[in-house]
Amino acid sequence: MENIDIQLIDWSRAQFALTAMYHWLFVPLTLGITFMIAIMETIYVKTGNPEWKKITKFWMKVFGINFAIGVATGLILEFEFGTNWSNYSWFVGDIFGAPLAIEGIMAFFMESTFIAVMFFGWNKVSKGFHLASSWLVAIGGNLSALWILVANGWMQNPVGMRFNPDTARNEMINFWDVLFNPAAINKFLHTIFSSFILSAAFIIGISAIYLIRNRERIFARKSILLGSIFGVLFTVMTIATGDESAREVANSQPMKLAAMEGLYYGTSEAPLVAFGILKDAGTTETPHLKEFMIELKIPNLLSYMAFLKKDAFVPGVHDLVHGNDEHQIMSYSERIARGNIARQALEDFKIAKKTKNVVLEEELRAKFQDPDFINDYFKHFGYSYFKNPHAIVPNVPLTFYSFHTMVGIGFVLMLIFVWALWLSLKDKLQNKWFLRLAIIGMPMAYIASEAGWMVAEFGRQPWVIQDLMPTHTAISNISSGMVITTFWLFAIAFTGLLIAEIKIMTKQIKIGPKIEEE
Numbered sequence: 001m002e003n004i005d006i007q008l009i010d011w012s013r014a015q016f017a018l019t020a021m022y023h024w025l026f027v028p029l030t031l032g033i034t035f036m037i038a039i040m041e042t043i044y045v046k047t048g049n050p051e052w053k054k055i056t057k058f059w060m061k062v063f064g065i066n067f068a069i070g071v072a073t074g075l076i077l078e079f080e081f082g083t084n085w086s087n088y089s090w091f092v093g094d095i096f097g098a099p100l101a102i103e104g105i106m107a108f109f110m111e112s113t114f115i116a117v118m119f120f121g122w123n124k125v126s127k128g129f130h131l132a133s134s135w136l137v138a139i140g141g142n143l144s145a146l147w148i149l150v151a152n153g154w155m156q157n158p159v160g161m162r163f164n165p166d167t168a169r170n171e172m173i174n175f176w177d178v179l180f181n182p183a184a185i186n187k188f189l190h191t192i193f194s195s196f197i198l199s200a201a202f203i204i205g206i207s208a209i210y211l212i213r214n215r216e217r218i219f220a221r222k223s224i225l226l227g228s229i230f231g232v233l234f235t236v237m238t239i240a241t242g243d244e245s246a247r248e249v250a251n252s253q254p255m256k257l258a259a260m261e262g263l264y265y266g267t268s269e270a271p272l273v274a275f276g277i278l279k280d281a282g283t284t285e286t287p288h289l290k291e292f293m294i295e296l297k298i299p300n301l302l303s304y305m306a307f308l309k310k311d312a313f314v315p316g317v318h319d320l321v322h323g324n325d326e327h328q329i330m331s332y333s334e335r336i337a338r339g340n341i342a343r344q345a346l347e348d349f350k351i352a353k354k355t356k357n358v359v360l361e362e363e364l365r366a367k368f369q370d371p372d373f374i375n376d377y378f379k380h381f382g383y384s385y386f387k388n389p390h391a392i393v394p395n396v397p398l399t400f401y402s403f404h405t406m407v408g409i410g411f412v413l414m415l416i417f418v419w420a421l422w423l424s425l426k427d428k429l430q431n432k433w434f435l436r437l438a439i440i441g442m443p444m445a446y447i448a449s450e451a452g453w454m455v456a457e458f459g460r461q462p463w464v465i466q467d468l469m470p471t472h473t474a475i476s477n478i479s480s481g482m483v484i485t486t487f488w489l490f491a492i493a494f495t496g497l498l499i500a501e502i503k504i505m506t507k508q509i510k511i512g513p514k515i516e517e518e
Contacts, residue, residue, distance in 0.1 A: 008480040009472050012084045015487040017457075019077045021450055022494040026070030026501075028449050031145055031192055032199025033063050034138035036230060041134050045127050055219055057122075058513035059203065062505060064119060069501045073494060084483065088464055088474035095161050095172045096151050099179075103147035111140030145195075146188050153184025155465050156456070157252040163378060165349045165368045170468070182248050187456070190241040193234045194410075194452060198445040200231035201413055204420055205442035206509060208435040219513050224438075225424040231417030238410065243305060250306035253466060255320050255392075256459035259399035261302060262292065263316040266324065270314040272301035275404065278397055317396065321389050332389030339384035342377040382468045394461045402454040409448035416441045 037059050044052035078100065081089050089096070117125060117133035125133075154160075160177030161170045172178060204227040207220035249257045258264070261273050276295040300310040307314075313327050323331025345364055352360040367373050386392055416437055423429045460466060464474040 004472055005480055008478070008483060009475055011480055011483040011487055012475050013471065015084060015483055015490065016077075016080055018487060018491060018494070019073060019080060020453070020457075022498065023070065023073035023077050024450060024453055025446065025498065026066050026073065027145070028195035028198040029066050029202055030063065030070055030141055031195035032197070032230075032234075033059060033066075033202070034134075034141050035196070036199060036203065036226060037063060038131070038134045038138045039226065041131050045131050051218055051222065054513045055222055058219070059223075060119065061508055062206075065501060065504050065508065067115070069497050072497060076490065084476050084478070085464075085474050086476040088469065090169065091469055091474070092154075092158075092161075092170045092465060095154060095158075095170055095178065098172060098175070099147040099150040099154075103144050107140050107143035107147060109140075111137055111144060114140065142192055145192055149188040149191055150179055150181070150184040152456075153181050153187045154178055156187070156460060157181055157183035157248070158465055158468055163368055163374075163381075165346055165365055166353075168346065183252060186241060186245040186248050190238060190245050191452075193238040193241055194449060196234040197231055197238060197410070197413060198449050200227040200234070200417065201438075201441045201445035203227040204231070204416065204438050205440075208438035209509070210512070211429060212432075212435050212439075216512055221424065221429055224420055224429060228417050228420035228424055231413065232421055235410065235414045235417060246305045247307070250314070253460055254315050255317065255394065256399070256455075257306065258315065258317045258320065259394045259396045259459050260403040260455060262396060262400040263302075263314065264318050266313055266315040266319040266327070268303065268313045269300045269311050270302040270306075271297035271299050272305065273297055273404070275408075276400075278400065317393060321393065332383065332386075332392050335380040335383040336386055336389060338377045339380040339382060342373075342381045343384040345373075345377075379467060382463065382465070382470055382473075385470045385473055392462060394459050399455055399459045402451040402458065406448045406451040406455060409444045409451075413441055413445060413448070 037056055040052055040056040040059065043049070044056055081096075114133040114136040117130060118137050121130045121133060158170070159181050160172060160174040162173050163169075164171050178184070204224050207223040207227070210216045210220040246257070249260075258266075261270075262276060262278055263270065273292070274296045276292045276297075279293040302314055303312040304310045306312060315324060315327065315329055319327070319329050321332050323329055323334065345367055349361065349364040349368075351357075352364060368378065383392070416434075419434055420429075420438065423431055423434055429435075462470050462472070464471045
């Protein structure tokens with residue numbers, strides 16, 4: 001890791017994190033509320049009840065405010081791959097670019113086309129066509145998420161590709177492997193279901209404000225009923241997909257799982273930490289590692305979640321760094337050595353090609369197509385950029401607390417949804433404790449959503465592509481001063497956009513829903 005501009009790496013990561021986290025403040029509401037709007041409009045078309053039209057149009061306005069500002073941050077996010085992460089874009093552009101291109105050509109195009117009909121087509125097109133447009137906007141938005149999360153899932157678990165030594169790039173050889181990558185499918189389902197939870201919490205929270213102010217009671221009650229049904233259903237689905245994601249992470253990113261659970265020494269019959277406070281900031285280089293100051297564990301549950309066996313061995317940070325012969329876990333030192341062999345083969349290939357040593361060139365080219373060489377050496381290629389195996393460990397406290405914040409809030413939201421549904425069915429929604437908790441549930445949902453992405457991205461550090469490309473090799477060759485300047489410009493701009501959205505949305509909520517004249 002010699003001659004690395006640490007300041008450039010840190011600020012490039014900070015700028016991307018800033019953009020991604022601001023962008024994600026807008027995306028999950030868009031993903032979930034569009035389907036709820038489509039359901040509301042379907043009820044209106046089926047029943048002819050003007051109250052449902054009023055409900056639909058109000059939430060549609062809220063969605064429009066959120067969508068417009070979310071697009072601005074999303075465009076900047078995609079440009080940053082070329083400006084700040086050009087080495088990454090070169091190394092995997094043939095693979096990473098494909099789903100992003102499909103997202104823009106197919107999904108975003110469909111969403112942006114029909115959104116015009118959705119907003120401006122009332123009384124200008126038939127009810128059926130307008131309803132179809134609302135559903136297509138919802139489907140298009142979630143298809144956009146699919147392709148973006150396919151790209152992100154490939155970074156977490158690179159499949160369906162081969163390395164071309166002539167171009168020093170990874171190239172896609174099986175599109176379907178990339179699309180149906182278990183990491184991508186689990187990430188997509190877990191992300192959209194959790195976004196539906198956030199949307200349900202948002203609708204219930206805003207509706208609770210109306211009930212506290214004794215306004216729009218029919219509107220609020222109907223919105224809470226639909227939101228609670230949506231929330232209960234997709235909380236269950238989120239838990240199910242989270243369980244499946246744990247098994248995928250255990251297989252493809254065991255270090256992330258160890259960090260999520262604060263597990264330093266692997267164990268069979270591993271318990272799941274329901275709640276814990278880490279004691280100190282020990283490192284993997286010391287014999288006495290982190291311990292929990294306070295902990296509440298569920299026996300055997302982590303082993304079962306990870307491998308569907310209550311007595312399965314779950315490796316910890318120490319096992320992955322130093323290896324575990326009993327459980328056939330290769331140490332990071334060995335993986336560094338194997339990665340060096342693969343990297344040296346690439347260097348030798350470049351020299352052979354430059355010196356026109358055709359025999360050696362063909363021999364080495366064949367090596368990069370040999371499954372044994374790929375499995376034994378090339379899949380450890382990224383480890384060659386490290387000398388210290390202890391550097392290949394994520395920030396454990398940050399990952400651990402982010403994960404448990406996400407899970408803890410998820411269960412609180414589940415309580416809110418079940419309570420909301422019960423009160424709706426019993427016609428007792430004026431319960432002041434419920435209404436206060438429902439309002440608090442809105443920011444909690446956003447915190448949980450952001451925490452989930454922190455687990456996904458911080459938990460896989462220091463990799464930008466798992467095991468193949470470290471983050472510090474992916475950056476562009478630009479000045480750190482330029483990145484610092486744009487970081488603060490973006491911070492000011494995004495904060496301004498967020499304040500603008502809150503003010504516009506607050507104004508719209510104060511105005512409230514209304515029936516416009518036909």
